Amino acid sequence: MPHTNELQLIENQGWDERIIVCRNGKLVDTFIVVTERFVVLVDTVINPQTAVQMLAWAQPHLTNGRQLLVVNTHADYDHCWGNQLFAGETAVQPAPIIGSHLSPPKFQQEEAATYLAKMKELEPEVFGEVVFTPPTLLIQDKFVIDGGDLTLELLPTPGHTDDHYSLFIPEIATLLAADAAEMPYPMARTPDGLSAMRESLAKLAALPAETVLYCHAPVTAGRQLLLDNIAYFNAIEAACRAAQAQGLLPELSEDVDVLTLVDCPWETAVPDTEAWQNVHNYYKTGGHAEQIRAMLHCLAQEN
Ligand SMILES: [Zn+2]
Secondary structure, three states: OOOOOOOEEEOOOOOOOOEEEEEEOOOEEEEEEEOOOEEEEEOOOOOHHHHHHHHHHHHHHOOOOOEEEEEOOOOOHHHHOOHHHOOOOOOOOOOOEEEEOOOHHHHHOHHHHHHHHHHHHHOHHHHOOOOOOOOOEEEOOOEEEEOOOOEEEEEEOOOOOOOOEEEEEHHHOEEEEEOOOOOOOOOOOOOOHHHHHHHHHHHHHOOOOOEEEEOOOOOOOOOHHHHHHHHHHHHHHHHHHHHHHOOOOOOOOOOOOHHHHOOOOHHHHOOOOHHHHOOOHHHHOHHHHHHHHHHHHHHHHHO
């Protein structure tokens, strides 16, 4: 999918006015939260060009002594490759970048450097200027930002990645779930992550949130998406257990077509609405098969 340097402001559709939603093409939503004490950027999009647009929208709120803070929900490229505006030699508006203590090592990995080099080559106009900038204020466990009028609770929600955080704002019963839930489903980076991801989904669904915003879902998805994601994994689990009861081996070779071995058609695992039945074909086939494989792997760990 080609990327764009454009960032769009999303019109408020009923959430608290102190939350500003920014959208980068069809890829990702990021957020600006304006509190009495802080203006908090939740993620920095894909590059300095998109992050600078976020900063421009945050700027008018940096009044009355408010300080700028940056949060990285996790270290995937679509959430933190704009970090360089806020730390290091490239910084134009220095600010603490809060993120998981597990994030910085990810920038050091050889695969990460290779990935950036590949992206620079494929789309130089988008990724050419990206300089890896890990978060600078490292947290583990729950972390609270007391913004005065709003409290931002940063909650570890591993699974999609091990360094993943979601944000809950109790005063306005609002959850920024980031990639812990997605339309049509979140993806665990490793098969082992699936169990953690389901635990994180359950944890988020238990919060008293009335407004839920995601990085990869329509702003209208609401709290229901958390429940639909949970139901999807429950459906897969039930189908996998049934297949195993019939003698299906837990570890399957790469070339096995799991969709024929585990009876869990996409149509029955998701709500019977147009939006769900018409998701991109990949999610119903290859992506769905990958989730089933991960589930079989997790069930095998139980024994
Ligand atoms: Zn993402």
